[in-house]
Amino acid sequence: MRIHCPHCGERSLDEFSYLGDAVVRPDPASPNAQEAFYTYGYERSNVAGPMQELWYHAAGCHAWLVVTRDTRTHEILEVKSAHEVALARQKVAGTAQ
């Protein structure tokens, strides 16, 4: 399996570490934080198909990446910088308010 790092280019899997589901971390200040964190921590979905995951380019540029991977075939469908994803999310949240 090879991952195309948006910063470094295509690299072998052994340069990356896997964290897991790229689901958004709940807001610890929200009133239902305890429940939300329970769901976040323990009630993960076991996707058969394309899933967004966090990967870390540990032996490369040290950037966190959001990788869309098909869990059945290991096909990598998309790779984005996690930083960019977070900024885009903030922007969306900002316009929604």
Added chain:
Amino acid sequence: MSELANDIKKASLEASERTGLTVTHVAARRGARASLDDVARAAFGVSLPSSPKAVEARGALIVWTGPDQWLIVQKDETGRDHYAELAKTFNGLASLVDVTDSRTIFRIAASRPSETLLRNMGIDFHENSFQPGDVAITHVSHLGVIVWRLPDGTAYDFACARTYSREFADWLRKASA
């Protein structure tokens, strides 16, 4: 002769340890990238690369080492403190660390990699793919390394953690045998 120099000699490589350098790691502060570039252009006449490239500028080599991060490699000059000068230039816009003593930089003076070195690198190191001025952060035999090809194409530099420099020299010996 140092043990490291001895190892390199034994390896009968065209590799040498680069000495007499100041190496500074620069990381842009949040939201300061644009202003940092303005300052860099005024000081060095070039923009800081935003892709894996190394640029030569007024005696310094600016090497991309990740998003918004660089290594600045400068030859020591009497009466000059490169790190202090950089700290002054980039004050408030970037975080700087003097990594001179924590990095060893090996140079292989060659216009293209040997066949064995080519095969031992995990990245595409062919001279047509890895072009002059190209940079890669990768690992070889579990040792982290930043490698760049000089912009004039005359040599390859490998920067590794100094504590692993002997292991790295050993790898270079095996990889280039």
